[in-house]
Amino acid sequence: MIVEQMLITDDILLNASDLDGEQQYRLVNYQLHDFEKIACLLDRNIVTDLVKLIRGAHIPDGAAGQSLRVVAGLQAFLNAADILSDPGLAYNEFMDSAGLSTADTELALFRSADNLDANIYLDIALGLRSSVPPGAVPHFESGELQSKTIPPKLKPFERNIVTIKKALAIKASEVTDYQVMLQLTDWLFEKYMFTPPAFFFLCLYLSNGRISRMLKSHELKDVRNAAWDLCFLQHWYDLIKRDQNIQWLAATRDRAIREVARIMFIKNSESEAEYFERLSNVFKLFWGVKNRNGMELLERIKSFQSRIDHPQRSIVCADSHYIEQLSKEVDDEYSAICTRS
Structure with missing residues (x-):
């Protein structure tokens, strides 16, 4: 007890x-x-x-x-x-x-x-x-990782870091934090893909609910650290979906990651409509009750979800070259703001 x-x-x-x-x-x-x-x-x-x-x-x-x-x-x-x-x-x-x-x-x-x-x-x-x-202490020999084939890149990491870098590049244009989220959502729809951990992390980071030190700085080291934290959430989500016969819990002492998880996951007891109603209340806390800021973003998310396979989206028929080229463009934008700061 x-x-x-x-x-x-x-x-x-x-x-x-x-x-x-x-x-x-x-x-x-x-x-x-x-x-x-x-x-x-x-x-x-x-x-x-x-x-x-x-x-x-x-x-x-x-x-x-x-x-x-x-x-x-x-x-x-x-x-x-x-x-x-x-x-x-x-x-x-x-x-x-x-x-x-x-x-x-x-x-x-x-x-x-x-x-x-x-x-x-x-x-x-x-x-x-x-x-x-x-x-x-029981003894275990090293060599477990040495014997495995480690992929040079992890897709969840790449998707998270591209999304964060793009948001920071938009923010550098001196628009409001809320406008960053609107422009980012439009860009994700038109050019890239919706990555829930990074997206909801940025919702929290660019809102009134920001948690201290959730992104310590805009330097690459801290951006990469945040992207790895979000890989933890994506990996947990993927494990849950992969095998319904295994119950997957997650353990973290990182408050920001816990709060992102609470925004990102639909509860078993919720319908989709109930989830969006809860998200609506969260966004009101993030961006204020008196204006429709949070509601406008929520409507864009719903529209994105309903048109996920829309031919207007460049990513729908894209190949690996497109992804690599887009990632390079975002890297260049991010590097430019780092150089200026």
């Missing part, structure tokens, strides 16, 4: 079918279910914290050690509920910055963390231990 409440307070665990609920935090709910398997997709920061723990990091008392204690509590909970921990694209992201060899070594450490005695995690979460005993 203590660990369950810790996780609820942190808002770390997401269930796509009920993103505002707390049923995913109740161990008893995992004793009777109709799924072949339940798994939890972990974001990069949680994977990093698990590796820190397995390396013997000392957990200080109080707020300074809270992040590691919460992650330990999460892993204890997942073990108790027989839920598979999945690092997903965390190591694709790590390879992007640290290289294949370092990422491969860290993945072996994650496997050790995933197989650590759950009671050790529980003790850490409850403040009964301040570190993982070195002798308790």
